[in-house]
Amino acid sequence: MSNKSIPMTQRGYDKLAETLHHLKTTRREQISENMGRAIADGDLRESAAYDEARMEQSENEARISELEEQLHRAVVVPEDASGGAGLGARITVKDEKGNQRQFELVGTYEVDVLKGKISDASPIGKALSGKRAGDTVEVPLPKGTAKFEVVAVEYS
Numbered sequence: 001m002s003n004k005s006i007p008m009t010q011r012g013y014d015k016l017a018e019t020l021h022h023l024k025t026t027r028r029e030q031i032s033e034n035m036g037r038a039i040a041d042g043d044l045r046e047s048a049a050y051d052e053a054r055m056e057q058s059e060n061e062a063r064i065s066e067l068e069e070q071l072h073r074a075v076v077v078p079e080d081a082s083g084g085a086g087l088g089a090r091i092t093v094k095d096e097k098g099n100q101r102q103f104e105l106v107g108t109y110e111v112d113v114l115k116g117k118i119s120d121a122s123p124i125g126k127a128l129s130g131k132r133a134g135d136t137v138e139v140p141l142p143k144g145t146a147k148f149e150v151v152a153v154e155y156s
Contacts, residue, residue, distance in 0.1 A: 003073070004073065005073050005074070005075045006070055006073045006074050006075065006107060006108065006109060007074075007075050007077045007087060007107050007120070008074050008075070008076060008077065008087070008106070008107035008109060008110055009076070009077065009087050009088040009106060009107065009110065010076050010088075011088070011110075012106060012107055012109065012110035013071070013074050013076050015110070016067055016070060016071055016074070016109070017071060019067060020064065020067040020068065020071065023060055023063055023064050023067070024064060027060050028060065031053055031056050031057045031060060034049070034052075034053040034056065035050065035053040035054070035057070037049065038050035038052075038053050070109055077107075084129075084130040084131050084132045084135075084153065085105060085128050085129055085130060085131050085132070085150070085153045086105065086120075086129060086130070087105055087106060087107060087120055088104070088105065088106070088155055089104070089105050089153050089154065089155055090102055090103070090104045090152075090153075090154045090155070090156070091103050091104070091105065091128050091131070091150060091152070091153050091154075092150075092151040092152040092153075092154075093128070093137075093148040093149065093150055093151060094148065094149045094151050095146065095147070095148055096146075096147055100151060101116070102116055103116050103117075103118050103124065103125075103128065104116055104117045104118070105118065105119075105120045105125055105128060105129065106118065106119065106120070107119070107120065108120075108121055123139050123140055123141070124139045127139045127148075128148075128150070131150045131153070132150065132153055133150055133151060133152050133153055134149070134150065135149070135150045136148070136149050136150070137150065
């Protein structure tokens, strides 16, 4: 495992911590109950239910370890507009056709493209980092370059 720090927003950190808590409490309890039922049913050598519960337990424990490592390496970056767009910023941009889109800059482990949450390490994230309303950015894309005007940078 890497010792490299993981920058993330407070919201991202809190979400990871909440997920970890759920896996350690509720999910572990559910898996334990499933194992108990499988054991009560009899012969474990041929029990698909027991094998499935063991696999769920293994996957859950692996995810717990992964989240604990991420939280251990996490560095919460303050959300502050004084330096322009940074982690946690919601950035509204306008393309050359006048279409507006909104992105939220987040750490790598918080990305959710369907919700407009893009990594600060992505090409567009790098281009938008540090920018303020009125700035123009060019983003290298596989099929050329896209130009955007930053309309607004907001923090909540």
